[in-house]
Amino acid sequence: MESFRDKIAIIGMGCTKFGERWDMGVEDLLVEAAYEAFQDAGVEPKDIQAAWLGTVFSGMTALTMSPLGLQHIPMTRVENMCATGTEALRAASYAVAAGICDVALAIGVEKLKDSGQTGVKGPAIIGDNPDGTSSIGSGYSAPASFAYLGTRYFNQYNLDPHEGKRLLAEIAVKNHYNGSLNPKAHFQNRLTVEQVMKAPIVAWPLGLFDCCGVSDGAAAAIVTRADMAKSFRADPIYIKGLGITVGARQGSMRPDYDYVHIEENVLASRQAYAEAGVKDPRKEISIAEVHDCFTCHELILYEDLGFSPRGRAKEDIDAGTFTLSGELPVNTDGGLKCFGHPLGASGLRMMYEVYKQLQGKAGPRQVKNPRLGLTHNLGGNAGAGIGSCVVVGSERSK
Amino acid sequence: MAGITSIGAYIPLYWLSGEEIGKMWRVKGTAGGKAVAGYDEDSVTMAVAAALDCMKGSDRGPEACYFATTTGPYREKQHAAVIAGVIDLDRRCHTADFTGSLRAGTTAMKSAIDAVKGGSAELVLLAAADCRMGAPRGKFEQSLGDGAAAIMIGSTGVLADIVGSYSLFSDFTDEWRTGNDAFVRSGEGRFVDEVGYLPTMQEAISEVLKSCSLKPGDCSRVVLAASDSRRHAHLAKSLGFDKAQVQDPLLTDIGDTGTPAALLMLVAALEEAAPGDRILFANYGDGADAFIFRVTEEIGRIRGRLKMRDRIAKKRSIAYGTYLDWRDLLPFEASSLPERAEPSLAVRWRERRTVSALYGVKCKKCGTPQIHPIGQTIRVCVACQSKDTFDTYKFSDKTGKLFTYAIDHLQPTKNPPGLNGVVDFDGGGRLICELTDYDLDKVAIGMPVAMTFRKLSQGKGIVNYFWKATPLAQ
Incomplete structure (x- = not known):
């Protein structure tokens, strides 16, 4: 099997402001993100040869992309739960790598706030039949499906509830601080550990500020062949490795699953690391955008992605390892927590931040001399997951 | 020979005191209180619990399954078939609902005795449950409780022999609901007593005693159905029974549970009975059924069982507002959170073994028990x-x-917050499911x-x- 490393470059990206975008429909969000990407890449819409749309709830077909006015090119809607944005990027990248086309668009969008509902209909995608009906009709929320991890993690590593909650709060505080430096983030407010710990409980141990924003937004990437990239711009970003792995719900069905890690996270990152030639992620990755849908998931991700040894993320949190000025900054743009989580857009939003960081264009959030960046999404939940991970770099290896 | 071979009972965990109801309406509440079915219970689920309790330790299933109730959730669709599926009876089992009268439990019992005596079944399971409602601020709101009882009728291993019985019907309108009534209606109290309850019960009891050549004093235990304590005491006294003979009607503990009420008293009486005891058992509703039982040596088999007193003692008090919510007695603000998905009839049918008796599979190759988290077929x-190499596994x-x-504060439930758990079964297998009746x-x-x-949930008009998982009784 040929290596995928450095075959594909990202030459343009766009991302809307995330949030409760009462002022914008799916069509506006798509146009905003795509046209920013066109301009960034210096291409015209007519230069796009194929496009992939990632959305979970905001469109069933590629016709959802019609507001972009692209003229009779191959277009496909893809879906992989919360890893949908990364899935769109993967599809576009693979098509270019296969030589089917040279310039492709990957775009993700989600318009959650038109539903009139407060949360995301979690079990509808996790538990039910494709037509929205159900055999059982279980009704637990998305926060509950991740709270299992927090409860078990505290138990496994003997964290008393207060200490466990504090650790989670540190993650929320960090991500809100980063988000406050980012005008496109859903939330702009900084939080204190005390505020996070005292917030109303949503699904113990997760309080309101342990849960990501339910947001509207879109993000887009234009990819091309690595050897053509410099003809579009001087500072393209190269895809080093990309892994997506889907389980068979083993964790939900087998008592040997421990609920203190997520196997799909581990396997997707190992796949991306292998492709990228990353041996020691803690040392080699300069910046990571990870799927902090809930703070307890970011906690576990430090270990799943190989940044902290098992059971010892606490030491790194307390040492400030993952803060903006730390050894390995994580979620520099605010993460899902603060930037917001429009499901289909999130994977590409993460890439938008890593892309800007690697180009040195992240403004007040800029990390010093980043070399390799990582994005990570998890679709589904602990026990029934879709893991995805992408490693990108600013230099193309010879 | 035919008689009772096993007994079972179910009293819901929740309890509403007369004082709490009285406080709501600024009246003096009745002494005691009533058992209240949880927000996720109904007559069918309570009957299942009593039936499983009754079948505990039995190595064979009945050939017939009868369900007696006046509050089945379906007007058209047989509840006994639902129950038989859930308790995993053989598909050839004869199922029937007995309904329309508070006497339905003993009507079903009489049919069960006839089936066993007539040889069409060796064992008949009878479950009775009710969840009747009284209108807010009315007397029935205070007096009606919820519960279930189950009895197995058979010819071998009999705990209590049927020695005699006597039945009569009476087209008397004392308590009733038409198809449009959510709440129980009743006739005027003394009219019901003097023309209905007392003479009807007196006749059935006198006749059954006469047919067995017994006098009131010959009965060790007298189990008399009654919808209130005063009426109950009056009847016992009028027939010459001594207070010590008379079985506690449980009215102040759990309320008048309707169809299962008399059977719950009978279960409680059998729990305390000794070989040779004679039990008079009389039930009322559109007539009366009276029976004489003779307790056998087999009664020793049920000694270790949970006693009615212990079941009642577990009660957990709820507030009146909770009761209104659970019984849908008020329109509440709709949730802005996502609701549960609507059930699909086709999917529920296809996965009926999982939905009803919680069947999964066990791999023949590696021995792993497994059940699908959303009830899909495991291939x-x-x-x-390994593909398609499974035994079914319950x-x-x-x-x-x-x-x-x-602990989920966003879960659509009438008892927030919802509790969800990852359950690892003893013997293997894991299921993510909701919990209920927890502290x-x-x-x-x-x-x-x-x-x-x-x-x-209830959606598309079906239940x-x-x-669910529930903390194991210690």
Whole structure:
């Protein structure tokens, strides 16, 4: 099997402001993100040869992309739960790598706030039949499906509830601080550990500020062949490795699953690391955008992605390892927590931040001399997951 | 010979005191209170619990399953078939609902005795449950409770022989509901007593005693159905029974539970009975059924069972507002959170073995028990990937332990916050499911649990039943 490393470059990206975008429909969000990407890449819409749309709830077909006015090119809607944005990027990248086309668009969008509902209909995608009906009709929320991890993690590593909650709060505080430096983030407010710990409980141990924003937004990437990239711009970003792995719900069905890690996270990152030639992620990755849908998931991700040894993320949190000025900054743009989580857009939003960081264009959030960046999404939940991970770099290896 | 071969009971955990109701309406509440079915229970789920209790330890299933109630959730659709499926009876089992009268439980019992005596069945399971409602601020709101009882009728291993019986019907309108009534209606109190209850019960009881050549003093225990304590005492006294003979009608403990009420008293009487005891049992409603039982040596078999007193003592008080919510007695603000998905009739049919008796599979190759978290058919083993090499494997009767849990404040439930758990079954297998009847302060990793059949939701006009985990009785 040929290596995928450095075959594909990202030459343009766009991302809307995330949030409760009462002022914008799916069509506006798509146009905003795509046209920013066109301009960034210096291409015209007519230069796009194929496009992939990632959305979970905001469109069933590629016709959802019609507001972009692209003229009779191959277009496909893809879906992989919360890893949908990364899935769109993967599809576009693979098509270019296969030589089917040279310039492709990957775009993700989600318009959650038109539903009139407060949360995301979690079990509808996790538990039910494709037509929205159900055999059982279980009704637990998305926060509950991740709270299992927090409860078990505290138990496994003997964290008393207060200490466990504090650790989670540190993650929320960090991500809100980063988000406050980012005008496109859903939330702009900084939080204190005390505020996070005292917030109303949503699904113990997760309080309101342990849960990501339910947001509207879109993000887009234009990819091309690595050897053509410099003809579009001087500072393209190269895809080093990309892994997506889907389980068979083993964790939900087998008592040997421990609920203190997520196997799909581990396997997707190992796949991306292998492709990228990353041996020691803690040392080699300069910046990571990870799927902090809930703070307890970011906690576990430090270990799943190989940044902290098992059971010892606490030491790194307390040492400030993952803060903006730390050894390995994580979620520099605010993460899902603060930037917001429009499901289909999130994977590409993460890439938008890593892309800007690697180009040195992240403004007040800029990390010093980043070399390799990582994005990570998890679709589904602990026990029934879709893991995805992408490693990108600013230099193309010879 | 035919008689009772096994007994079972179910009293819901929740309890509403007369004082709490009285406080709401600024009246003096009745002494005691009533058992209240949980937000996820109805007559079918309570009957299932009593039936499983009755079948505990029995190695063979009945050939007939009767369900007696006046509050089945369906007007058209047989509840006995639902129950028989859930308790996993053979498909050839004869099922029937007995309804329309508070006497339906003993009507079913008489049919069961006839079936056993006539040889069409060796064992008949009878479950009775009710969840009747009284209109707010009315006397029935205070007096009507919820519960279920189950009795097995058979010809071998009989705990209590049927020595005699006497029945009569009476077209008398004392308590009733038409198809449009949500709440029980009744005639005027003394009219009901003097023309209905007392003479009807007196006749049935006198006649059954006469037919067995017995006098009131010959009965060790007298089990008399009654909808209130005063009426009950009056009847016992009028027939010359001594207070010591008369079985507690449980009215102040759990309220008048309707169809199962008399059977619950009979179960309580049998729990305390000794070989040779004679039990007079009389039930009322549109007439009366009276029976004489003779307790046998087999009664020793049920000694270790949970006693009615212990069941009642578990009660957990609820507030009046909770009661209004659980019984849908007020329109409440709709949730802005996502609701549960609507059930699909086709999917529920296809997965009926899982939905009803919580069947999963066990891999013949690697021995791994498994059940699908959303009730899909398992075709490929989650452990060894063998295809279509499974034995069926029942999880509903397995105990387990809580591996981790999530207390969900967003869950659509009438008893927030919802509690969800990852349950690891003793003997293998894992299921993510809801929990019920828990004490939130005592929930902990490693907590032993058992499975209980409950209502998850109601959508598309059907009741969406499934299993939940509940803390195992210690």
